[in-house]
Amino acid sequence: MRAAARWTQAHLRAHRPAAVLIVLATTGITISLLLATALFAYATDPWQRVFTQSSGAHVWIHTQGGTAAGSLAELDEVRATSGPFRTVRTTASLQPGGAKATVELRGAAQHPATATPQIVAGRWLDAGADTGATKGIVLDSSVARAMWAKPGDTLALSGIAAHLRVVGVADTAEVAFRAGESPGVGWVLPETLAASDAGRDQRGRTIGLQLTDPADTDYVVQRAVTRLGADQITDVSTWRQAKAEAEGDNQLLGRLLGLFGLGALLAAALAVGGAISTRIRGHLRDISVLKAIGFTPGQVVRMFLALHLGLALLGVALGALLTQGLGRLVPGRIGEAMALWHRLPEHAWLPLVISGGVVVFIGSATCLAAWRAGRVPPVPVARAATVTGSRTSGLTRRALGLRVPPALVLGWRGAFHRPLRSSAAVARLAVPLLLITIALGTWTTLDRFTSHPGNVGLPAALTARSDTLGDGELRQLLAPRPRMTAYPGAEEQALVPGQTGTITLRGLGTDAQPYPYAVVEGRAAHGPDEAVAGQGLLELLDAHVGDWVRMTVAGRPYVLHIVGRNIETADAGRVISTSLDTLRDGDTADGTPSGPHPPRPDFYNLVLKHGADPGAVRDALTEASAGRLEVREVPNPADQLSAVRAVSIGLIAVLILIGLAELATTVGAAVRERSRDLLALKAVGLTPRQITAVIVSATAFVTLAAALAGTALGLLASEWLINLQGRTSGWGTGIAQRPATGILLLVIAVAVTIAAIASALPAARAVRRRLADSASAQL
Structure with missing residues (x-):
C-alpha cells in the first residue's frame, strides 16, 4: 500500500496540470447535468404540482349556451x-x-x-x-x-x-x-x-x-362530441396541451444542458481513457519495475483505476457542492429551477444518482486502458534501433526535395506515421470541438430569431386591435406608413377530423396583399381555399403539402388545400393559415355560403420595416389613437431563451477544459515519441530549434485535423439537432442557422494556436535534456 501511494503521489506531481484539468472538466460536467435535471423539473413539475393540488380536470369541453354539458358526467370514463x-x-x-x-x-x-x-x-x-x-x-x-x-x-x-x-x-x-x-x-x-x-x-x-385513466383522453373527447354533437362544441382543451405549454422553453433549455452535459461526459471519458493509455505507453519501464518487485497485474490495474476514479470523485464532489450550495443564487430561471428542485421529493436521491453515474461512466471508460497496464510484461521488449515509424516515404522525400522546411515535413510524418494512434488522438480532440460547434450553431440560431424574425416565422413585430375605434378610423390609423405595413387578420378555433382536439384556423392578409409567411416547403397561398400549415398541424392530421383537409368551426365546415409549410411558432405549430378573404368569404364543402361574417378583422399584424423600433411605433400608434388602440409586441421565443447564451458560454468553457486535458495528453505523447529520436534528428543536422519545431508542428497537425473534423461534423450535427427540436416542438424544420465561416475559421485557428503554444515549452525542455540513446519499451 505504501509503494502504491508513493507511486500515485509521484505520478500526480509529474502530471499535475492534466490532473487539474480533468478535475475541473468533471466538475463542469456534473454541474451541467444537475442543472439540466433541475430545469426539466422546473419545466414540468410546477404544472404537475398545480394539477395534483387542484385535483385537476383532464379535459375541458366548451359548448354552446343551451347544450346539456352536464350529461358528460355520466360517461363511464x-x-x-x-x-x-x-x-x-x-x-x-x-x-x-x-x-x-x-x-x-x-x-x-x-x-x-x-x-x-x-x-x-x-x-x-x-x-x-x-x-x-x-x-x-x-x-x-x-x-x-x-x-x-x-x-x-x-x-x-x-x-x-x-x-x-x-x-x-x-x-x-x-x-x-x-x-x-x-x-x-x-x-x-x-x-x-x-x-x-x-x-x-x-x-x-x-x-x-x-x-379515471388519463390515457383515455382522446376517446373521451370523441364520446363527448358524439353525445353533444360537433355543432354544439366550440372548443376542446386537454391536459396534454396544458402540460406542453407549461413546459415551453424551459424544457428546451433543459434539453440543451442535458445534451451538452452528456456530450461533455463522453468527451471527458475519452480524454481520461486516452490519457491513461498514453501514460502507460510512456511508463512501460516503470510498470515493468513494479511487476518485477512483486506487484501483480491486478494491483497495477487497481492503482491506475484508483488514481483516475479519485480525480473523478473529486470533480463530481466539487460540482455537486457548488450546484447545491450556489445554484439557488444564480439569477433568472436557473436559480428559480434550483429553488423549486430543492422542494421536490426526488431531490433527496436524484443528485446522488447523477453524481454516481458520472463516476461510473468515467470509471468504465478507463477500465480498458488500465487493463492494458496489467498486460505489460515484467521485462520490457527492446525497441528497434530505428527512427520511429518506418522508412521515409516517397512523399516525404519529395517534400524535402521541394525545399519544404524539414520541421514541417518531419512534423507531419511524426503526427500521422502511426495511423491508429493518430486517428484515436484526432477523434478524442474532435469531440469537444464538435460540441463547441453545436453550441455556436445554437447561439447563431437564437441570433437569427432576434435579428431576422421574419425568416423564422415571425414577420410581424406588433399586433393591434381596438373595440372602440370605428372601422374607418382604424384603417386610416393603420394605413401604410414608411415604417410599417398592417395586415388584417382573424382567428378561429376549429375541430380537426376525428373530433379529438382543436387547432387554430387563421386568416391573415388578403388576396391583394398576402401576408409574408416564412414558407420552407411548397409555396405561399395565393388563390381561394389555399392555405399554409405548421409542422404541428401536419403531424396532428398526418397530412402533407398538397393534401386537402377538412375542419369545422362552430359546426361550419371548411375545406382547404395545403400548398405549403411555414415555420409556425404559435400553438405548437398546430395552425393552418389562409387569407382573410378565404376565411371570411369562402364557401363550405356543399357550396352554400358559410353564413354572416364580422364586418371587420379581429386584429392587425404590423410588419415593420428594417431598422424600425417596435417600441417607438407602438407609442406613436397609442398616442395617435388617444389610448383607444391596444398594441402588443409579438412574443419571440428567443426572448425566453436568453439564459441559453450564458449557459453556452459555461458549456464552452467546460469543453475547452476537456480539450486542454486531451491536448496535454497529445503533447506528452508527441514529446515522448520525438525524445526517442533526438539523436537521429541531431545526427541529420537539425538544430535544437528545428527539433522543437518538429514536435510543435506534429501537435499542431493533429489538432488541425481534429479541428477540421470536429467543426465539419459539428455543422451537420448542429443543423440536424436544431431542426429536430423544431420538428418535435411543432415549429418545423428550417430554423437552424449555421455559424459564420469566419467564426469557424477563428475556432480552428485558436485551437491550433493553443496546441502550438502548449507544446512549445515541453518540446524545448525535451531538446535540452542530455541526449542518450536508450532502449525503451513499447506495448
Missing part, C-alpha cells in the same frame, strides 16, 4: 367533473386605460371541488362582499400577468355595466391565456354573470372532466 359553468366571452380592460384581454367569465356559486383554482393572491369570491355595487372577479394568473392586474384593481368588461374589482388571482392547470389564441379565465358569482347583456353567440357552457 369520467371520475369527477368541474361544473358545468355558465360562461360569457367578453373583453376585459384594466382601468384606467390599461391593457385588454379576452376573458371567459365563469359563474361559480362556490369554490369548485374538482379543478379547484389555487389562490396565490387575494381571496376567493364571497357572496356577501362581492354583490351589490361592488362586484368581484378572480382571475387566472396567466391573464392577470398579461394585464398587469392584481387584487384591488378595477376591470371594465364589455357587456357588463358595472366595473368589477379583482379580489383574487389563482393558478390553474388549464391551458394558459395567450393573446389572440386562448382566452383567460375569470370566475364571478352567478348574479354577476346574469347581469351581462352579451349576445347568444358569446354565451356558453364549460365543463371539466376528470378521468
Whole structure:
C-alpha cells in the first residue's frame, strides 16, 4: 500500500496540470447535468404540482349556451367533473386605460371541488362582499400577468355595466391565456354573470372532466362530441396541451444542458481513457519495475483505476457542492429551477444518482486502458534501433526535395506515421470541438430569431386591435406608413377530423396583399381555399403539402388545400393559415355560403420595416389613437431563451477544459515519441530549434485535423439537432442557422494556436535534456 501511494503521489506531481484539468472538466460536467435535471423539473413539475393540488380536470369541453354539458358526467370514463359553468366571452380592460384581454367569465356559486383554482393572491369570491355595487372577479394568473392586474384593481368588461374589482388571482392547470389564441379565465358569482347583456353567440357552457385513466383522453373527447354533437362544441382543451405549454422553453433549455452535459461526459471519458493509455505507453519501464518487485497485474490495474476514479470523485464532489450550495443564487430561471428542485421529493436521491453515474461512466471508460497496464510484461521488449515509424516515404522525400522546411515535413510524418494512434488522438480532440460547434450553431440560431424574425416565422413585430375605434378610423390609423405595413387578420378555433382536439384556423392578409409567411416547403397561398400549415398541424392530421383537409368551426365546415409549410411558432405549430378573404368569404364543402361574417378583422399584424423600433411605433400608434388602440409586441421565443447564451458560454468553457486535458495528453505523447529520436534528428543536422519545431508542428497537425473534423461534423450535427427540436416542438424544420465561416475559421485557428503554444515549452525542455540513446519499451 505504501509503494502504491508513493507511486500515485509521484505520478500526480509529474502530471499535475492534466490532473487539474480533468478535475475541473468533471466538475463542469456534473454541474451541467444537475442543472439540466433541475430545469426539466422546473419545466414540468410546477404544472404537475398545480394539477395534483387542484385535483385537476383532464379535459375541458366548451359548448354552446343551451347544450346539456352536464350529461358528460355520466360517461363511464369520467371520475369527477368541474361544473358545468355558465360562461360569457367578453373583453376585459384594466382601468384606467390599461391593457385588454379576452376573458371567459365563469359563474361559480362556490369554490369548485374538482379543478379547484389555487389562490396565490387575494381571496376567493364571497357572496356577501362581492354583490351589490361592488362586484368581484378572480382571475387566472396567466391573464392577470398579461394585464398587469392584481387584487384591488378595477376591470371594465364589455357587456357588463358595472366595473368589477379583482379580489383574487389563482393558478390553474388549464391551458394558459395567450393573446389572440386562448382566452383567460375569470370566475364571478352567478348574479354577476346574469347581469351581462352579451349576445347568444358569446354565451356558453364549460365543463371539466376528470378521468379515471388519463390515457383515455382522446376517446373521451370523441364520446363527448358524439353525445353533444360537433355543432354544439366550440372548443376542446386537454391536459396534454396544458402540460406542453407549461413546459415551453424551459424544457428546451433543459434539453440543451442535458445534451451538452452528456456530450461533455463522453468527451471527458475519452480524454481520461486516452490519457491513461498514453501514460502507460510512456511508463512501460516503470510498470515493468513494479511487476518485477512483486506487484501483480491486478494491483497495477487497481492503482491506475484508483488514481483516475479519485480525480473523478473529486470533480463530481466539487460540482455537486457548488450546484447545491450556489445554484439557488444564480439569477433568472436557473436559480428559480434550483429553488423549486430543492422542494421536490426526488431531490433527496436524484443528485446522488447523477453524481454516481458520472463516476461510473468515467470509471468504465478507463477500465480498458488500465487493463492494458496489467498486460505489460515484467521485462520490457527492446525497441528497434530505428527512427520511429518506418522508412521515409516517397512523399516525404519529395517534400524535402521541394525545399519544404524539414520541421514541417518531419512534423507531419511524426503526427500521422502511426495511423491508429493518430486517428484515436484526432477523434478524442474532435469531440469537444464538435460540441463547441453545436453550441455556436445554437447561439447563431437564437441570433437569427432576434435579428431576422421574419425568416423564422415571425414577420410581424406588433399586433393591434381596438373595440372602440370605428372601422374607418382604424384603417386610416393603420394605413401604410414608411415604417410599417398592417395586415388584417382573424382567428378561429376549429375541430380537426376525428373530433379529438382543436387547432387554430387563421386568416391573415388578403388576396391583394398576402401576408409574408416564412414558407420552407411548397409555396405561399395565393388563390381561394389555399392555405399554409405548421409542422404541428401536419403531424396532428398526418397530412402533407398538397393534401386537402377538412375542419369545422362552430359546426361550419371548411375545406382547404395545403400548398405549403411555414415555420409556425404559435400553438405548437398546430395552425393552418389562409387569407382573410378565404376565411371570411369562402364557401363550405356543399357550396352554400358559410353564413354572416364580422364586418371587420379581429386584429392587425404590423410588419415593420428594417431598422424600425417596435417600441417607438407602438407609442406613436397609442398616442395617435388617444389610448383607444391596444398594441402588443409579438412574443419571440428567443426572448425566453436568453439564459441559453450564458449557459453556452459555461458549456464552452467546460469543453475547452476537456480539450486542454486531451491536448496535454497529445503533447506528452508527441514529446515522448520525438525524445526517442533526438539523436537521429541531431545526427541529420537539425538544430535544437528545428527539433522543437518538429514536435510543435506534429501537435499542431493533429489538432488541425481534429479541428477540421470536429467543426465539419459539428455543422451537420448542429443543423440536424436544431431542426429536430423544431420538428418535435411543432415549429418545423428550417430554423437552424449555421455559424459564420469566419467564426469557424477563428475556432480552428485558436485551437491550433493553443496546441502550438502548449507544446512549445515541453518540446524545448525535451531538446535540452542530455541526449542518450536508450532502449525503451513499447506495448
